[in-house]
Amino acid sequence: MPDYGHPLRFGSFITPVNSPSSQPVQLAVLSEQLGLDLVTFQDHPYQPSFLDTWTLLSWVAAQTERVQLSGNVLNLPLRQPAVLARAAASLDLLSGGRVSFGIGAGGFWEAIEAMGGRRLTPAQGVDALDEAIDVFRGTWDAANPRPLRAGGDYYRVNGAKRGPAPAHEIPIWIGAYKPRMLRLTGRKADGWLPSLPYLEPGDLQRGNRLIDEAAKAAGRDPREITRLLNITADQSADDLTRVALEDGISTFIVPGDDPDVLRQFAEEIAPAVREQVERARGQRGTQTLARVRNSVALSKRRPGIDYDGLPASLAARAVEPGDAGYARYTSSYLRGGAPGLVLRPRTVDEVRDAVAVASKHREVPLGIFSAGHGLSGRSLNDGGLVIDVGALNTIEILDAQSGRVRVGPGARWVDVARMLTPHGLTITSGDYGGVGVGGLATTGGIGWLAREHGLTIDHLRGVDVVLAGGDLVHASATENPELFWAMRGAGANFSVAVSFDFEAAHVGQLAFAQFVFDASDTARFLSRWGAAIEAADRSVSGEIILGARQGGRRYAPGDARGRL
Numbered sequence: 011m012p013d014y015g016h017p018l019r020f021g022s023f024i025t026p027v028n029s030p031s032s033q034p035v036q037l038a039v040l041s042e043q044l045g046l047d048l049v050t051f052q053d054h055p056y057q058p059s060f061l062d063t064w065t066l067l068s069w070v071a072a073q074t075e076r077v078q079l080s081g082n083v084l085n086l087p088l089r090q091p092a093v094l095a096r097a098a099a100s101l102d103l104l105s106g107g108r109v110s111f112g113i114g115a116g117g118f119w120e121a122i123e124a125m126g127g128r129r130l131t132p133a134q135g136v137d138a139l140d141e142a143i144d145v146f147r148g149t150w151d152a153a154n155p156r157p158l159r160a161g162g163d164y165y166r167v168n169g170a171k172r173g174p175a176p177a178h179e180i181p182i183w184i185g186a187y188k189p190r191m192l193r194l195t196g197r198k199a200d201g202w203l204p205s206l207p208y209l210e211p212g213d214l215q216r217g218n219r220l221i222d223e224a225a226k227a228a229g230r231d232p233r234e235i236t237r238l239l240n241i242t243a244d245q246s247a248d249d250l251t252r253v254a255l256e257d258g259i260s261t262f263i264v265p266g267d268d269p270d271v272l273r274q275f276a277e278e279i280a281p282a283v284r285e286q287v288e289r290a291r292g293q294r295g296t297q298t299l300a301r302v303r304n305s306v307a308l309s310k311r312r313p314g315i316d317y318d319g320l321p322a323s324l325a326a327r328a329v330e331p332g333d334a335g336y337a338r339y340t341s342s343y344l345r346g347g348a349p350g351l352v353l354r355p356r357t358v359d360e361v362r363d364a365v366a367v368a369s370k371h372r373e374v375p376l377g378i379f380s381a382g383h384g385l386s387g388r389s390l391n392d393g394g395l396v397i398d399v400g401a402l403n404t405i406e407i408l409d410a411q412s413g414r415v416r417v418g419p420g421a422r423w424v425d426v427a428r429m430l431t432p433h434g435l436t437i438t439s440g441d442y443g444g445v446g447v448g449g450l451a452t453t454g455g456i457g458w459l460a461r462e463h464g465l466t467i468d469h470l471r472g473v474d475v476v477l478a479g480g481d482l483v484h485a486s487a488t489e490n491p492e493l494f495w496a497m498r499g500a501g502a503n504f505s506v507a508v509s510f511d512f513e514a515a516h517v518g519q520l521a522f523a524q525f526v527f528d529a530s531d532t533a534r535f536l537s538r539w540g541a542a543i544e545a546a547d548r549s550v551s552g553e554i555i556l557g558a559r560q561g562g563r564r565y566a567p568g569d570a571r572g573r574l
């Protein structure tokens with residue numbers, strides 16, 4: 011094989027010094043500004059001149075927006091795997107899916123022991139990592155209802171609750187050199203992450219061979235395992251191109267403590283390697299793969315969908331039935347689903363790409379999914395496509411004075427309310443914060459402010475939509491007015507809404523009260539309720555939930571009661 015056809019990525023390897031503590035953070039931010047894909051930090055928890063790597067990763071995640079983050083590599087012996095798995099999933103959720111998981115078996119045993127860790131032989135260290143990987147994956151498998159039992163001699167997890175599910179499938183990369191670790195990498199990991207200074211000539215080929223053999227023996231495709239390399243600062247673009255094409259390395263990580271080295275790497279070397287590798291792949295007919303799925307995942311694909319024909323803009327984030335993030339799409343609030351492919355565009359252009367994919371799949375059903383609270387269940391389907399616009403979730407106050415607000419379809423109403431409240435603004439919506447803007451603003455919107463403010467769609471002033479043919483058009487009372495009329499009530503039948511302009515209302519203090527009534531004489535209760543609401547000022551809206559008495563009991567003393 012090698013080249014395995016993986017997309018090329020470039021990252022930095024930054025020393026997590028704590029004096030000055032801002033230094034690694036600034037270098038990480040610079041890495042992102044320079045366009046690098048990945049920022050990594052070594053992890054030596056026994057080293058007092060370093061910041062704790064996990065804390066630093068969390069801090070850097072908050073200071074950056076796009077770049078991927080990883081330990082290089084995390085020290086397993088001093089990090090309890092079940093806790094580490096939850097920490098990684100949490101940071102992945104908080105950072106929008108930017109965590110990768112470089113991990114190692116540990117090395118400096120005296121220092122590890124001095125910190126209270128258990129000294130292991132190299133063979134035991136590999137077995138411990140083997141167990142820990144099961145703990146990581148088992149913890150992240152939040153859709154699995156069974157309690158997690160994993161590990162064995164080193165880490166025994168015995169009935170732990172699973173979750174949280176990370177925002178994306180966190181890749182596990184192993185820092186491996188010796189045959190046992192390399193075979194473990196081939197059997198279980200998603201990536202191999204050695205450092206060039208520790209390698210002898212020929213080690214990359216030997217390592218790849220062992221990994222590939224172990225992968226095949228475990229029924230895996232060797233291409234499932236990304237090959238990464240910590241390089242030295244003196245590597246030229248030609249050196250890296252050769253390593254990419256001959257040794258299958260696709261992610262190069264440069265020492266990142268010198269801003270000039272980072273700049274040269276990002277601005278000169280990385281673009282040159284990209285260009286040369288792309289050219290060579292074109293000549294050889296090697297396809298660059300967005301992602302390699304294992305045979306189990308491939309067996310779950312549904313008929314009639316051209317999985318391999320997706321545009322690059324959508325392929326990496328697409329979710330298939332065999333992927334970790336799929337559970338999100340197996341039930342909307344009230345109904346189940348089993349879509350064949352979920353496209354997750356992040357921009358309007360990507361929505362257009364997704365609509366183009368859908369137009370090539372007219373034989374399978376299509377669902378548009380915003381926040382997944384649709385009562386009809388049509389945002390999901392069985393075996394079809396779903397376009398999840400959840401990533402288009404921005405909320406902008408264009409003009410607080412006039413109440414002009416622009417909201418993406420993926421925002422949830424609770425987020426809209428949080429954003430508007432400090433400005434004294436509100437858009438009447440439903441009674442439940444988890445409902446999405448996309449679903450509610452294309453259908454109606456009846457909520458707590460309905461009697462005074464009407465429906466949500468009464469406050470819609472314009473909407474940007476991607477039509478079935480791929481055109482992006484604006485619809486308002488004056489521009490495409492018929493489409494505007496259609497979007498306000500039957501939106502999903504006409505297009506995919508990518509942005510809504512609302513006129514929010516200025517409101518003062520709001521009050522909310524909840525009463526419990528004895529409605530045994532239900533007809534009488536309802537007519538008196540109706541009369542009371544009709545007589546009330548229009549600023550008062552009311553909703554009734556009628557329920558049977560629990561176990562035949564009347565309300566207990568102390569329950570709130572009312573009488574109509």
Ligand SMILES: Cc1cc2nc3c(=O)[nH]c(=O)nc-3n(C[C@H](O)[C@H](O)[C@H](O)COP(=O)(O)OP(=O)(O)OC[C@H]3O[C@@H](n4cnc5c(N)ncnc54)[C@H](O)[C@@H]3O)c2cc1C
Pocket residue numbers: 342343377378379380381382383384385386387388389390399419439440441442444445446447448449450452453454455456457501502503505506507508
């Ligand atoms: C717990 C709960 C409480 C609710 N309370 C209220 C309430 O108080 N008032 C009220 O009016 N409704 C209420 N609803 C109903 C809710 O408003 C609708 O079901 C709404 O469609 C859900 O929107 P969503 O984006 O969360 O759902 P999704 O399932 O993501 O989408 C629902 C449908 O909307 C369409 N759609 C979604 N996004 C787009 C888009 N970008 N462009 C075009 N079409 C799109 C699709 O047809 C999709 O099938 C409630 C629902 C639940 C589950």
